[in-house]
Amino acid sequence: MTKWTPSNWRKLPAKHIPTDYPDLDKLAEIEATLSGYPPLVFAGEARRLKQRLGAVARGESFLLQGGDCAESFREFHPDNLRDMFRVLMQMAVVLTYGAGKPVVKVGRIAGQFGKPRSSAVEVRDGVELPSYRGDNINGMDFNEKSRIPNPKRLLKAYGQSASTLNLLRAFSTGGYADLRNIHDWTLGFVAGSEQTRKYQEVCDKISDAMEFMQACGVTAETTPQMSSTELYTSHEGLLLGYEQAMTRIDSTSGRWYDTSAHLLWIGDRTRQLDGAHVDFMSGIENPIAMKCGPTMEPDDLLRLCDKLNPANEAGRLTLICRFGHDKVGQHLPNLARAIERAGKTVVWSCDPMHGNTLKTASGYKTRPFDRIMGEVKSFMDVLHSENLWPGGVHFEMTGQNVTECIGGAIAVREEDLSSRYHTHCDPRLNADQALELAFLISEQLRSYRVANSARLAS
Ligand code: PEP
Numbered sequence: 136m137t138k139w140t141p142s143n144w145r146k147l148p149a150k151h152i153p154t155d156y157p158d159l160d161k162l163a164e165i166e167a168t169l170s171g172y173p174p175l176v177f178a179g180e181a182r183r184l185k186q187r188l189g190a191v192a193r194g195e196s197f198l199l200q201g202g203d204c205a206e207s208f209r210e211f212h213p214d215n216l217r218d219m220f221r222v223l224m225q226m227a228v229v230l231t232y233g234a235g236k237p238v239v240k241v242g243r244i245a246g247q248f249g250k251p252r253s254s255a256v257e258v259r260d261g262v263e264l265p266s267y268r269g270d271n272i273n274g275m276d277f278n279e280k281s282r283i284p285n286p287k288r289l290l291k292a293y294g295q296s297a298s299t300l301n302l303l304r305a306f307s308t309g310g311y312a313d314l315r316n317i318h319d320w321t322l323g324f325v326a327g328s329e330q331t332r333k334y335q336e337v338c339d340k341i342s343d344a345m346e347f348m349q350a351c352g353v354t355a356e357t358t359p360q361m362s363s364t365e366l367y368t369s370h371e372g373l374l375l376g377y378e379q380a381m382t383r384i385d386s387t388s389g390r391w392y393d394t395s396a397h398l399l400w401i402g403d404r405t406r407q408l409d410g411a412h413v414d415f416m417s418g419i420e421n422p423i424a425m426k427c428g429p430t431m432e433p434d435d436l437l438r439l440c441d442k443l444n445p446a447n448e449a450g451r452l453t454l455i456c457r458f459g460h461d462k463v464g465q466h467l468p469n470l471a472r473a474i475e476r477a478g479k480t481v482v483w484s485c486d487p488m489h490g491n492t493l494k495t496a497s498g499y500k501t502r503p504f505d506r507i508m509g510e511v512k513s514f515m516d517v518l519h520s521e522n523l524w525p526g527g528v529h530f531e532m533t534g535q536n537v538t539e540c541i542g543g544a545i546a547v548r549e550e551d552l553s554s555r556y557h558t559h560c561d562p563r564l565n566a567d568q569a570l571e572l573a574f575l576i577s578e579q580l581r582s583y584r585v586a587n588s589a590r591l592a593s
């Protein structure tokens with residue numbers, strides 16, 4: 136076997152990586168520039184996330200991964216980042232409370248730009264143009280110039296990722312994430328909602344518990360977890376030229392780490408066993424994830440696991456299932472049993488977004504809340520009945536009050552979609568819908584906890 140290098144993928148078939156840059160020399164020059172830029176994350180942080188995910192694989196923690204379908208240059212604003220951070224923290228509080236276990240928080244953020252598209256072209260009013268492929272490749276505006284891939288966008292995406300990460304680090308450790316502030320994390324626009332009322336109830340219980348612990352000598356000073364948090368970054372490792380440029384040898388371990396994010400995932404469209412993306416991900420030491428859609432067969436999955444996690448290391452590989460609400464029951468049991476029989480250690484996570492997209496009569500891509508919830512619930516039930524841990528969830532969401540997914544407690548109706556439909560790609564849960572889901576999952580996790588204690592007691 137030849138030794139892996141970060142450029143190995145260039146010899147292999149690669150899907151969804153644009154090759155139609157008008158100036159390929161310029162692209163190569165920009166990739167070389169990026170390879171001299173500072174890393175966005177440290178190898179030690181990626182190793183710590185792998186340990187945290189190892190705990191998820193063992194059923195000791197729960198994974199919450201979420202963020203925009205696609206980050207954009209236009210929506211880049213500190214308030215948007217704060218709102219995303221805030222809703223992730225609220226969800227994590229609710230889930231920790233229900234699961235009675237730590238929650239590992241991972242954003243689809245600080246690098247989630249490039250998108251695989253189902254069609255290479257977009258047609259509007261009889262005009263055909265290349266599809267929008269993410270702000271690090273081309274522009275969303277529907278005109279010929281904007282849709283031409285421009286390598287300078289990679290530099291802008293790097294810059295935006297760096298400042299996003301800087302703010303997230305400040306939010307995580309600079310006092311904002313202090314558990315004593317949990318009451319204040321409620322977003323203005325959902326202040327009167329049912330989810331907010333339930334959230335405040337959980338906060339009251341946590342505050343009581345913290346006062347009790349303080350009286351026992353456990354304070355934010357003695358326990359830093361009470362005043363700061365860990366939020367890790369992730370994105371789909373799609374544009375391998377960029378990922379290669381960000382991949383460096385870590386001086387501590389002498390191993391290759393992709394320093395563009397803590398965790399990278401392989402999309403459902405680029406997980407070919409002998410393809411470029413699987414080869415690239417097989418060589419980096421970061422924790423990685425892979426999307427599993429309805430076309431994933433158990434044999435393929437086992438071969439992919441062997442290639443991506445040959446040492447069967449806990450926390451290295453997360454399988455993000457995205458079958459669709461009506462297909463989980465058909466596909467998940469076979470995959471779960473195959474993994475179990477082969478003795479593979481993985482984190483099982485559920486993306487209830489990508490298998491539940493539909494188009495309304497008026498032409499909006501949307502996702503019904505009931506189907507999203509239905510997929511999560513079936514995912515959890517299937518794994519629980521196989522005696523496996525439904526380890527995590529993966530959402531496309533925002534802290535903004537958008538109207539992109541229909542349904543939820545403050546029901547977004549089909550006719551509301553046009554009022555605040557801001558996504559650059561797929562429809563996202565708004566903050567209230569995201570929190571509602573966190574409550575429903577939390578209740579499910581609590582019911583498993585109660586059932587397990589009863590089982591132990593009998
Ligand atoms: C995504 O997560 O945005 C995505 C494209 O998902 P999938 O690879 O599952 O289609």
Ligand code: CO
Nearest residue numbers: 204531560561
């Ligand atoms: Co998406």
